[in-house]
Amino acid sequence: MTKLDLDPQVVRKARLLAERAAQPVIEMARTHTTVSVERAQLRLAGLTGADSDGLPWVNHLVDAVRDQVGLEHGVALPVFDALLREPYADLGDLARAAALGAVTFRLPAGGDAEAAAEYARCAARQGIGRVDARRAERDAMLRLTGDPRQPWIYLIVATGDIYEDIPQAQAAAREGADVVAVIRSTGQSLLDYVPEGATREGYAGTYATQENFRLMRAALDDVSRELGRYVRLTNYASGLCMPEIAALAGLERLDMMLNDCMYGIIFRDINPRRTFIDQRFSRQIHARAGIVINTGEDNYLTTADAVDAAHTVVVSQLLNERFGKEAGLADGQLGLGHAFEINPAIPESFRLELAHAQLVRELFPDAPLKYMPPTKHMTGNIFAGYLLDAFFNLAGVMTGQSIILIGMMTEGIHTPWLSDRDLALENVRYVRDACGSLAEDFVPRPDGFIVRRARQVLSESVDLLERICDDTLLKAIADGTFGVTRRPADRGKGLDGVVERADGYFNPVIEILESEDPHATAVPASAGRAE
Known part of the structure; x- marks a missing residue:
């Protein structure tokens, strides 16, 4: 039900402008690759492990191919051609030899290229099959344990x-958390490799590794069965x-992933082109895996003023919606983010927060907003x-937000203690339970303060999107439009x-993902686990 009486023509215009603004970036992503995209397809093909210094074999293999023949045509043809030509047992064996400089790669042609491509497709299909099996396992767990009601309580x-x-x-x-986020170790986003194995040392967080994913997923499955909710x-x-x-x-059945290149661009100074290209491929994988981004x-809003820059949040959400859907994500996978960051000293601050939150809710009615x-x-x-x-929790319930990250009263003092977390959970549980379905009763006055503010932010969003269409999104990022950076x-x-793709670029994973509906790939939950 619409409560803000937004002009549907203005909403439609905003989406059309977002589509126009996103298109040049989408085209760039479709015509380029990166070292991480190439490594990801080999990981899906089964390549794991690292050398004694912790550098993954997949890095060694992709670097060797790049040094010898380049990545313009992708790694799949040179790698699987080498497996067919030489007596290597598997990708791991090949990668170890490549690290020693013992492999000569080539770009095969004719029948050799066809054979290498078919071999690569079979390996990619097996990897995608493991992802499909994990998705089916999630569906089975949800049937077994039950899905908690929204808003989901998100805890770190x-x-x-x-x-x-x-x-x-x-x-x-x-204690009530519905979503557990394992914060990643500070600085991992700047590593051009993924650490291997279970890790016990990380600064302000834990390294994201496949083994850490596996261990935590198994532990949360155990507690899901115990509690009777997933x-x-x-x-x-x-x-x-x-x-x-x-x-x-x-491969390890995570349910949600923080997945937004703009954060890396703005706050980690990662190159915009690199991150937009990587983002498209990663979202194709998320779409297939049933993961909510x-x-x-x-x-x-941690660097810009939450009132003056409110429209930049909406613009980014509209762009993220377009990028996500182009990559195959469904509305139910678009966990678009926003925040309660208006200065509480500002008069009417809570009404402003309600206007912003309700606007986002109505623009994206089927998205699991965070x-x-x-x-x-x-x-x-x-x-x-x-x-x-408590006011934040109240705003979340009143405007029907989907995922609420709990706030800590000691946020401005120190890394919160577990006792602080208990109090925060008590706060959100009380507000959620006491309010119940209050969102049904919250209807702003027609043409009142909240409605006028929401329309103003939407209008400013349209104006900004028009400027981005004229100047390009990459230039807008360069000019500090988002986050004042x-x-x-x-x-x-x-x-x-x-790397710019050459004619004949081949990536069997992308080939599969772009030729099949990611939401019509369910397989029996008994399918085998990845080793």
């Missing part, structure tokens, strides 16, 4: 040690290895902070990993 663990994260995550689930697992598919981490998430618009708590204006006054978090397209980390 971040010890740095996966074996410490596990009991904390299970305890959080028992507990979702979140991690981060962003940074320089976004495609690879997306592939690993699909979370976008990072909430972060803009609402972030106040951080920018949290101070050392823990009582005021606890009250502000300038990021030129020809600078930033990872640009050297971008």
